[in-house]
Amino acid sequence: MVHVTMRRVIYLFWLVSAVALRAEVPLILQDALKKLSQDSDRWAYTQTVIQKDGKGNAKSEVVVRFDPSKPYAEQYTPLKIDGKAPSDGQFRKYRRQGEKRGEQLDRAATTGIVEAPSQRKSLGELMDLERAAVADENEQAIIYEVPLKKDGNDRLPPEKFRVTARVSKELRAFENVSATLRSPLREKLIVKVSSGEGQINFKTVDPKHPPQLTEIVGTGSGSILFVPIGRSYELRRDDFKRVKPYGDRFDVQIGTLKAIDF
Numbered sequence: 001m002v003h004v005t006m007r008r009v010i011y012l013f014w015l016v017s018a019v020a021l022r023a024e025v026p027l028i029l030q031d032a033l034k035k036l037s038q039d040s041d042r043w044a045y046t047q048t049v050i051q052k053d054g055k056g057n058a059k060s061e062v063v064v065r066f067d068p069s070k071p072y073a074e075q076y077t078p079l080k081i082d083g084k085a086p087s088d089g090q091f092r093k094y095r096r097q098g099e100k101r102g103e104q105l106d107r108a109a110t111t112g113i114v115e116a117p118s119q120r121k122s123l124g125e126l127m128d129l130e131r132a133a134v135a136d137e138n139e140q141a142i143i144y145e146v147p148l149k150k151d152g153n154d155r156l157p158p159e160k161f162r163v164t165a166r167v168s169k170e171l172r173a174f175e176n177v178s179a180t181l182r183s184p185l186r187e188k189l190i191v192k193v194s195s196g197e198g199q200i201n202f203k204t205v206d207p208k209h210p211p212q213l214t215e216i217v218g219t220g221s222g223s224i225l226f227v228p229i230g231r232s233y234e235l236r237r238d239d240f241k242r243v244k245p246y247g248d249r250f251d252v253q254i255g256t257l258k259a260i261d262f
Contacts, residue, residue, distance in 0.1 A: 024130040028142060031172040035210035041068050041247070043212055046079070046239040052232045064094065069243035072102025105247050123179060126153050127163060141166050141175060173210045174202045205240040212240065
């Protein structure tokens with residue numbers, strides 16, 4: 001359940017739309033969402049994604065530089081894939097990925113119609129923020145327990161997962177979002193997930209601006225046809241640089257909830 005591909009990670013920021021914030025959502029959560037929306041596509045960074053098997057052996061490692069200030073075809077630049085320099089074919093793959101991103105953003109800007117990159121809803125889209133309740137609180141932060149929506153949710157059953165969001169009182173911004181499997185989950189009769197946990201961490205990269213997503217980690221274990229399996233996942237972002245989005249010529253903002261995912 002916590003495994004995501006590099007394509008899904010890049011799709012974290014693909015949905016282009018402003019989040020409709022309602023009065024029922026706690027004000028500090030509204031502020032955190034606004035900051036994530038307004039700032040998420042104004043940073044270039046280097047992203048490293050590592051996936052390991054149950055024994056801790058690396059199955060894949062991909063390092064990509066993302067720069068939203070460049071023309072769309074140049075926004076994703078692979079630096080290293082599985083320890084090797086990218087091939088010509090891999091460069092073309094990421095170039096096309098940027099072109100597709102641009103095509104989607106341009107259509108959204110001219111038609112007002114937002115196209116989802118896939119039918120799979122992100123964790124953020126499944127979070128029922130209007131029913132968020134305070135689970136814990138101290139001088140520094142508030143931790144909300146956020147129920148998951150049932151409608152259109154075929155990947156994270158609400159009764160199986162506990163989702164929390166930690167928000168800084170001082171910064172009024174996200175510090176962490178986590179999802180934990182409460183009890184074993186069986187999919188399509190042949191796959192059983194016995195444990196799973198994912199963490200999204202945010203960090204201040206420039207005191208002048210809100211914290212940014214800097215890390216996603218996830219672990220999971222289970223079985224396929226009674227054969228034990230395990231997997232871990234780690235995404236890191238560093239070498240941040242403040243930039244002006246190429247899409248600003250259309251005054252487009254990146255949707256916030258799509259950015260919260262595993």
